[in-house]
Amino acid sequence: MTESPAVAPPALDTNLHDAIATADWQPLPRRGALLYAIGAGFAFAIPSGFGIGMLVSGLADTPRIPTAIAAGVAGLLLGVYVGLLRHRRIGWKLDADGFATRRGGLWRTETLVPVSRVQHLDLERGPLERKLGLATLVVHTAGTRMAAVKLPLLALDDAEALRAHLARQVEADDAL
Numbered sequence: 001m002t003e004s005p006a007v008a009p010p011a012l013d014t015n016l017h018d019a020i021a022t023a024d025w026q027p028l029p030r031r032g033a034l035l036y037a038i039g040a041g042f043a044f045a046i047p048s049g050f051g052i053g054m055l056v057s058g059l060a061d062t063p064r065i066p067t068a069i070a071a072g073v074a075g076l077l078l079g080v081y082v083g084l085l086r087h088r089r090i091g092w093k094l095d096a097d098g099f100a101t102r103r104g105g106l107w108r109t110e111t112l113v114p115v116s117r118v119q120h121l122d123l124e125r126g127p128l129e130r131k132l133g134l135a136t137l138v139v140h141t142a143g144t145r146m147a148a149v150k151l152p153l154l155a156l157d158d159a160e161a162l163r164a165h166l167a168r169q170v171e172a173d174d175a176l
Helices: 014-022 030-060 064-088 127-132 156-175
Strands: 091-095 098-103 109-113 118-124 134-141 148-155
Touching (some): 030 064, 030 127, 030 134, 030 148, 098 148, 127 134, 148 156
Antiparallel strands (some): 091 098
């Protein structure tokens, strides 16, 4: 009688394994910066074009449309720069205390989710994220309704490994 080999749980990516071992803050992959920059660029461009462009054209007695376009382009460039900075200031870590995220430069927000509070985990992937090999990890927590921590634009391999690792830890805690 032959024995079938036991199915091992998926191995952690070496980067993720190193991140867990050292418990250092990990940055998001650079390829996600493009999506962050585009989103922030449009978020700045539209109000700049309509609001600032129209205000300047009224005060300076310049043609409205060229002034609005110039203000929109300036807002787009400023937004792209801000988006790139914001992307660089998002990180995550996984250690014995749980899963943590960090955002911000001047006003930094750090969120720690103890493993005992994790209810379930989701991966979200829009069309652009799929194209770039990225995913958003959503960690749903116990407590208030709609409580979740999202970590956007993770490398797909890291997001899947984090989800699997956290799920294994939750299952191990539930077994106790």
